[in-house]
């Protein structure tokens with residue numbers, strides 16, 4: 233993954249192009265992110281589209297990323313990295329549909345900031361062309377929860393329990409995403 237979204241637009245594009253060329257020559261898929269919505273610990277002030285307009289991915293921008301040769305694109309459609317804050321999750325599905333139509337079969341879409349999403353949200357995003365979903369806390373929180381509840385117990389027992397908790401979560405996500413039995 234080539235997340236250069238913390239750089240300014242031109243630098244992001246330039247670095248993405250450089251890395252995707254390097255990867256392409258070696259048969260490695262690369263993933264880029266045009267703009268980043270940062271929720272941090274406390275969440276963003278507002279997740280409403282009109283407030284985020286300048287960060288949300290536009291058609292022109294999506295095409296610029298197609299031109300970098302990167303195979304995977306994680307558009308900004310209201311998805312936040314970190315916490316979602318007081319206005320909650322407000323994804324701009326029309327924008328996601330638009331990005332999907334714009335990139336066509338040139339790029340596959342990826343979902344970032346998806347940890348607190350519900351099955352309904354995931355299903356809508358998959359319908360809009362999302363083919364890869366990056367999950368972090370959604371899995372790790374189960375590790376942390378079980379580890380916390382087993383304080384003082386033998387390490388091997390704890391490792392087995394946390395591994396099982398994460399495996400159950402991954403299995404559930406695979407059912408949700410329609411990837412179960414597809415490997």
Ligand SMILES: [Zn+2]
Nearest residue numbers: 235265306344
């Ligand atoms: Zn990201």
